[in-house]
Amino acid sequence: NAGVTQTPKFRILKIGQSMTLQCTQDMNHNYMYWYRQDPGMGLKLIYYSVGAGITDKGEVPNGYNVSRSTTEDFPLRLELAAPSQTSVYFCASSYPSGQGYSPLHFGNGTRLTVT
Amino acid sequence: GNSVTQMEGPVTLSEEAFLTINCTYTATGYPSLFWYVQYPGEGLQLLLKATKADDKGSNKGFEATYRKETTSFHLEKGSVQVSDSAVYFCALTDFNKFYFGSGTKLNVKP
Numbered sequence: 001n002a003g004v005t006q007t008p009k010f011r012i013l014k015i016g017q018s019m020t021l022q023c024t025q026d027m028n029h030n031y032m033y034w035y036r037q038d039p040g041m042g043l044k045l046i047y048y049s050v051g052a053g054i055t056d057k058g059e060v061p062n063g064y065n066v067s068r069s070t071t072e073d074f075p076l077r078l079e080l081a082a083p084s085q086t087s088v089y090f091c092a093s094s095y096p097s098g099q100g101y102s103p104l105h106f107g108n109g110t111r112l113t114v115t
Numbered sequence: 116g117n118s119v120t121q122m123e124g125p126v127t128l129s130e131e132a133f134l135t136i137n138c139t140y141t142a143t144g145y146p147s148l149f150w151y152v153q154y155p156g157e158g159l160q161l162l163l164k165a166t167k168a169d170d171k172g173s174n175k176g177f178e179a180t181y182r183k184e185t186t187s188f189h190l191e192k193g194s195v196q197v198s199d200s201a202v203y204f205c206a207l208t209d210f211n212k213f214y215f216g217s218g219t220k221l222n223v224k225p
Contacts, residue, residue: 004158033213035215040217040218041217042204042215042216042217042218043159043204043215045212045213048212090158090159092158092159102208103149103161103164104151104159104161104213106158106159106160107158108156108157108158109157109158
């Protein structure tokens with residue numbers, strides 16, 4: 001299994017440019033997440049989705065948009081890139097669990113620099 | 116609300132030393148607790164988990180016990196190896212939303 005696949009691995013953007021970070025999973029997981037990881041700051045949730053057609057904001061959604069048209073794909077869009085969005089972005093997925101326990105499966109990340 | 120606090124790093128140890136990384140949490144419900152590990156250039160990988168009070172999670176020589184009375188989930192390993200050098204994250208989940216600590220970098224010297 002490929003698990004969670006993110007593309008691209010690296011990207012440099014100029015201020016004001018836009019781009020889409022791709023994320024796809026082949027585990028048939030309902031839940032998908034986007035996190036950003038700033039140095040020494042841990043992970044912050046940007047957006048998440050509990051199923052196709054359903055998305056919701058996390059802790060730091062400003063400047064980002066998402067869509068979830070299929071179970072497999074959960075792209076993250078940056079419309080007007082700003083230096084504050086320089087970070088490493090991780091996509092993750094999980095499945096519903098009656099116990100409330102369902103570990104996250106992470107992709108390998110996209111390192112984005114905005115200059 | 117929900118939050119996770121873990122000790123700041125970096126933690127530097129010699130090979131075969133004993134490791135403890137402290138983690139405490141605040142939660143409104145009955146969370147499940149996790150430790151994730153991140154090796155350089157990679158995403159986070161699940162290291163171990165515990166779903167209820169007094170559960171002990173273990174994997175690859177690492178252990179952590181879910182202590183509800185002290186709201187803690189400290190990570191321990193009796194004898195670390197150079198290959199354990201990584202960043203370790205404590206996390207909790209409450210109804211499939213995850214909350215992470217800031218991470219603790221571990222450096223193990225030969």
